[in-house]
Amino acid sequence: MTTDEYPATMKFLLSSKSEGNTISSNQLPPHYQRHAFKDAVVEFSEGSFGCFSVQEIRSKSWVIGWLNFSIRKPIRLNTIIDQPMVAIVCILKGNISYELQGYGNLMLRKNMYGCYYIPADSKNTASFAVDEHEAVYCSFSNDFLLSFVTQHPNFQQLYDAQQNRSQNGNALSTFKVNIEERRILDAIRQCNLTGPAKHIFFHARINDLLISYFNSLEVADKKQYRSIDQQIRLREIQVFIQDNFHLPLKVQTLSKQAGMNLRSFEKGFKELFGIRPKEYIEQQRVSRAAQLLEATNIPVTSIAYQVGFAGTNYFSFVFRKIHNCSPREFRQKWLEKNKIASDQDL
Structure with a gap:
């Protein structure tokens, strides 16, 4: 399968100053077998900085990449994307500082996941502190993405960026990797199926992961809507106070007028106006x-x-x-x- 036949992949390269006596291999050494991702294409690099591996399983619709970094001294790696990439990225261990072209610096935090657009042939760098780092990415073909673009308007932006080969990266909201997302990733990692059955299983788990992400987006949108609605009501109370401060106003009564419980009213008012209602x-x-x-x-x-x-x-x-x-x-x-x-x- 050639590069054009599968979705984008992610590679990591050391800068020329950092290369030193780096050893590269398409197999994991014995001491790194604990990170093995069965039937994956392997790229392993080791040097004075430590070592890292990229293990990928590819299909025409998606690529799953399992990334492990054992860093002995702080290092910055260049990331190479062979095609415009839309991917869901899950950080399982460590924090990674990522410079995304056309977007800026991102802190990819432990136990968080999100969706990103990364331009092809772009100048992106990942900075690693001394630690064990682990991440998983799933990149998608245009056809695969097309079946999901209607789920959220922001996802349409990522799809359009990939279609148009935009040179500016983009990032959607990130969410906590909870029990359900961890269960999906563990199922992918531990899968012992072979042949077509394995790809069908992976395809289903990737769908599960995306559905979980879209559910999180929907919940976040509802919270934002409630927040905007709450701000409108609090501003109405602010005007009411300005017009009626001479009356015997009680905060409890104002909270009921805003349709909020007392604690939420006082907290929301303080956050919005920087002062308590009283x-x-x-x-x-x-x-x-x-x-x-x-x-x-x-x-x-x-x-x-x-x-x-x-x-x-x-x-x-x-x-x-x-x-x-x-x-x-x-x-x-x-x-x-x-x-x-x-x-x-x-």
């Missing part, structure tokens, strides 16, 4: 009180009640917390400042 109400009241202290001769006690405080003591406490002075001191300072300005005008 503090925001008090801030609005004190702001109006300051205006009245400057512009009128209304007694402080009357102002306290007029802006919504239940008593002067707490009003003075909150006012001092915001302005570092009492309401009376604030008014006196403003009068003195205004008198000085008037004298200067004369």
Whole structure:
């Protein structure tokens, strides 16, 4: 089977400075047999940096690549993609810093998986710290992808990029490798079938992995929708407070008005506006009180009640917390400042 007959594959090359006395082989040495992926095409490299292997099983619809890196000193590897690649990548051990052409730096984290578009013949690099690293990728043919593009609009973007041989990489959301995804990968790794049956089995497991990924995307989309809807309701509450701060507002009542439980309401309000609901109400009241202290001769006690405080003591406490002075001191300072300005005008 020639290169054009199967989907994209991924290779790793050392930079010329790092090569040294590197040994390459198409077989795993005895000490690396624990990583063997049965019936896979093998590429193994070893040097002073440590060693790594790329083991691939290929079909016309997909390629499964099992990657293992045993790194003794930090190293950066160039990644070579022979064709435009759309792949689902699962990181099982270690963290890998990946520079994706046209996209930027990605941190591929342990026990996370996601979908990526990687341009052909692109300048991508993977950086490895001293550690054991393990990853699995499944790349797909255009025809195979076509059966999934309707599942999510972002997946259509990856398909179009592959079709158009875009030179800019792309990455979709990443999700945790949970029990179900681990079960699928273990089934692939431990499969003892042979011949056509093995490829049929792998094809089914790859479908399972993609379905799991799309389910995660759908859940994430729903959470994002709920988040946007929540923001709209919180902003409505913000406006309501601005218009009604003089009323005896209670946070519990506002949370019900927003259709949220108290804990979610307080947390969401703080995340969106950087201040707790109670503090925001008090801030609005004190702001109006300051205006009245400057512009009128209304007694402080009357102002306290007029802006919504239940008593002067707490009003003075909150006012001092915001302005570092009492309401009376604030008014006196403003009068003195205004008198000085008037004298200067004369």
